[in-house]
Amino acid sequence: MAYIAAGAEVNRGSGCPFCAAPEKSDADGLIVYRGTHAYALMNLFPYNAGHMLICPYRHVGVYDEASPEEIDEISRITQTAMRVMRTTSGCHGFNIGMNQGEVAGAGVEEHLHQHIVPRWRSDANFLPIIGRTKALPQLLGDVRQALADAWPA
Secondary structure (H helix, E strand, C coil): CHHHHHHHHHHHCCCCHHHHHHHCCHHHHCEEEECCCEEEEECCCCCCCCCEEEEECCCCCCHHHCCHHHHHHHHHHHHHHHHHHHHHHCCCEEEEECCCCHHHCCCCCCCCCEEEEEECCCCCCHHHHHHCCCCCCCCHHHHHHHHHHHCCC
């Protein structure tokens, strides 16, 4: 609940959260890994524990405007993130995707970001359907630290 409340405050501010995150410490920006052209960070509003986002540093809105270097690094970070999540959480699968534009569901449509959501067999229950909420068994900062510690050098 603490990070959900903090996220509401962050979203009321001006500016791009994906441009602001790299200016913070890894812990404060929820950054798991920093590359040359892109980085991985925890989703402030995760669908599942370990839900990461991969973003280019450059403020670009859609996939077809990203540079070849950005696309290459986003792909490589995605592969590593999947391996790290399997190792740290034992997940059984992933949902990976990008929502391009508000009409497609992008919460931050002006800055490209790819979702990596770890999935486990039987990870769905009645809570999201009836209670319209999702119980996450780990604190966001704890998950970020575990993933960052497991990231290969």
